[in-house]
Amino acid sequence: MDADLYDEFGNYIGPDLASESEDENEYRNAGEDGEDRDRSDEEMEEDKDESRDHPEQANMTVVLHEDKRYYPSALEVYGPDVETLVQEEDAQPLDKPLIAATRKPKFQIKQQQLPDTTYSIEFLSDMMDAPHLIRNIVLLGHLHHGKTTLVDCLVRQTHPYMHSVTDEKPLRYTDTLFTEQQRGVSTKATPVTLLLQDVKSKSYLLNIFDTPGHVNFSDEATAGIRMSDGAVLIVDAAEGVMLNTERLLKHALQERLALTVCINKIDRLVLELKLPPLDAYYKLRHIIEEINGLIALYSDSENPSFVSPALGNVCFASSEYNVCFTLKSFAALYARNHPTLNATEFAKRLWGDVYFNSKTRKFTKKPPHNTAQRSFIEFILEPLYKIFAQVVGDVDTTLPDVLDELGIRLTSEEMKMNIRPLLRLVCTRFLGDMCGLVDMCVAHVPSPLVHAPVKVQHVYTGPVDSPLAQDMINCDPDGRLMIHSTKMYPTEDCTLFVVLGRVMSGTLEANQRVRVLGEAYSRADEEDSRILTVGRLWISEARYSIELNRVPAGNWVLIEGIDRPIVKTSTITDLIASDDLHIFRPLKFNTQSVIKIAVEPVNPSELPKMLDGLRKVNKSYPLLGTRVEESGEHVVLGTGELYLDCAMHDLRRMYSEIDIKVADPVVAFAETVVETSSLKCFAETPNKRNKLTMIAEPLERGLAEDIEAEHVRITWNKRADYSNRKKSCIFCFFNGNATINGTLSLC
Structure with a gap:
């Protein structure tokens, strides 16, 4: 330790300050720098020319801070034909890292290589x-x-x-x-x-x-x-x-x-x-x-x-x-x-x-x-x-x-x-x-060739005696191309879909130009029609797919590149114009979407992402429905709670990757009484032991008003004598003290 740096009490005082002569030298040097700044630009340019002629003197030349160049300019790098934009402030939000980790979303099990099988x-x-x-x-x-x-x-x-x-x-x-x-x-x-x-x-x-x-x-x-x-x-x-x-x-x-x-x-x-x-x-x-x-x-x-x-x-x-x-x-x-x-x-x-x-x-x-x-x-x-x-x-x-x-x-x-x-x-x-x-x-089980007449008559909307329909009835691989698609499956990154269809007639080839007809297509209105190019073709093996160049009539095929205009089902045909071209019937379901939920992004700026995700999840589920109510809220309709839970999982994780708020599920009721029924309606309980006979007659006021006014209590009154009661509902049994002027009767 140097004793001169500390006083007698042990406090640190540091070294001696510079002398006055040193200060004068620094002031004199600063004055000379000021004179250099006052020199004209012409003199500065002459000095630069001299430094180019004598490079050994250039190393000794004093260069100002604003004149120093550490990197080449954008003009030198990209040339005069490229417009460059320099951002002075950070435009990336703080919640996102500057260098994000590479993330490959994976939601399904897929084998990348073809496994060994008992057949080739x-x-x-x-x-x-x-x-x-x-x-x-x-x-x-x-x-x-x-x-x-x-x-x-x-x-x-x-x-x-x-x-x-x-x-x-x-x-x-x-x-x-x-x-x-x-x-x-x-x-x-x-x-x-x-x-x-x-x-x-x-x-x-x-x-x-x-x-x-x-x-x-x-x-x-x-x-x-x-x-x-x-x-x-x-x-x-x-x-x-x-x-x-x-x-x-x-x-x-x-x-x-x-x-x-x-x-x-x-x-x-x-x-x-x-x-x-x-x-x-x-x-x-x-x-x-x-x-x-x-x-x-x-x-x-x-x-x-x-x-x-x-x-x-x-x-x-x-x-x-x-x-x-x-x-x-x-x-x-x-x-x-x-x-x-x-x-x-x-x-x-x-x-x-x-x-x-x-x-x-x-x-x-x-x-x-x-x-x-x-x-x-x-x-x-x-x-x-x-x-x-x-x-x-x-x-x-x-x-x-x-x-x-x-x-x-x-x-x-x-x-x-x-x-x-x-x-x-x-x-x-x-x-x-x-x-x-x-x-x-x-x-x-009949083959596609044997069952084709029944299938075409049931699903085809056009005349059965037309040449196009006859190609489908004969399951002719050399006839006109007709494909009926009913489902779509997402790719591994969930950005696109592959279309699953059945080749009814003709032969589909890779990179072929086809005409895609939607469910709203008709000969009077050909707006729901697009001409697209088919990508690759596969046959599905669940966890892997086998790529083919062509698929003849009677087979199932996964088609790439034509998913954008398709919503639910579609009809895919060739580009040959004909008067007997019709579509296949849309799917006829044995149930309905009666439960609806309202969805909304947590971050309002992510609304476009949610709308794009809703379009994709609508393609993935055959019966799922999405619409915008008069109030402006986006509604998703499904068949049940498990159905909507799976749909919301796909919407959040697979298709939009954002946080979405969901309202409580609501069951859509569409029942009403319009006029007196001419038939007796029978309703049985699940145990098949009770049978109710209902006759519907007009109501003087709405049932919803009676429920809100608490004139109706939804209970099952086993002791009530329903044979003499006339103040009842199809779905509710009224309390004995209720007085309703309606004439909906339960016999």
Whole structure:
């Protein structure tokens, strides 16, 4: 430490100040600088010229601060033809970083590379040119009845790398959205194109639509129904026919689809309900009888097509354990060990009150003895019961002997697996692939070529006898191009959509110029018409897509580049002008959007982003509605709370990426009484035990005014005598003290 820097008390005083002579020298130098500034510009330019001539002197030249140049000017960098703009202040808001991190939004599971399959892509594309070998199928059913899991079985059959997945967690291959995986419920209808084999090992191309089972998303099922030629109605063996099962069955019959039935989850009869084989048979027969009753009720034809295992249009499955068979496919198992057995004739005797007499080796309609079992129980249910019991109960003791009898070989590592994966593996080795389902669809679902006349007559608005309609009826790949689109799917970044359509006639090629007709198109008003260029073409495999150059008639295709003018459905055709050009009918839904919510961005400046997101989410959901009320608020209409919750998630996260305020949901009521009804209206309660007969007559004042005036109390008065009451409403029961002058009566 330097002692001169501190005083005697230890305080820091610093070094001595400069002397007066030094100050004079600094003042003199400053005066010389001032003289340099007073020099004329001409003298300064002369000095600059001298510095150029003598560069060694330029290094010693004093350069002022304003004359210093650290970077080249914009004129030197960009040239005189470029206009440059210099911002003196920061225009970027403070809540955004100067260098934002690169963010790639990802909302769905997608495979970037084509996986290995049991067939080649070339063989798949060649099958698309044979419409008689194509089946377009939609899977319908109630919530959690096993539609997605059944598709997983087909995916495991055609994708060998899936066999190594032995996890007990379900695969849910067609639930591509992360929200679907988290919720455990399908919210989008997803198409899958697979090449499968029937009982005779003949290959067919199956276009399968996996639809949601929740009643709120029945519009997705409607879009799948319009694209298909046949429906597979999936019913839970334990729960039976549910509410949405009946609604979807009725809707499929109205759309004139060929109906087949798959009774799924037969393992629940064994493992959960623990029913004996006879009771399980009665349970299955009751489900089939109930379905036939609904077919007779809702069918328009005089001779409806009923379903029965004996006819071959009913199969039994346990999608969790990879089991699916028809009577014919199960009879083929016996024919392998008994070559003289006729599997077709044997299958006809495996359902109904048919018994096998072991002494005479013949089938009879009467039981040969009191303990005789029906043939379905003896030859199908009891073997399945024994396999389930051996795997679940006696894994280490008697199971190896049973597997040796059946010819099933398992390694020591496979024998140490958990019960569920082990049972799935044993059932797969025993019953083989899902050939029973394929055989049922091939036999009872018509091909696009066969079903084309019915399809065109039902969905085409133009005359059926026109040349254009005849090309669609013949499913002619060389005819006029006609494509009917019903759904759109967002790309990975959710900026654009790909259009899913069915090629009714002609052949669609990549980079082809087409004419897109909207739902409002007519020959009198051709405003809703656009000429666009098709981008790339794909066929959907749920988690990946296969790109093709051309798609002939009878197939489903994903189309790129034509999504902007399409709102819901569309008609896509070529550029050839004709007088017989009409559009396909818009979708006819079996439900309505009755719940509405008002939406508003938290930041008012982000209103354009919200409007763009509303347009995109409107394209994504077939039945979603958006409109602007007279008050100026933006309203979203949906079928239910779960429906709107999914729509708002997509609007916030996928399409607009902003914060949005949502008002409380409101149910839209549209009921009123206009005049006296000439018919008696019957209303039944859900338990089918109470029936109300209502006669509507004019009201002198509005019902809403009576509700606001508290003249009406919405209660269920069990003690009231409704036969003598005349002050009641269709939806409300009035209090006894209420006095209303209206004449709406309840008898």
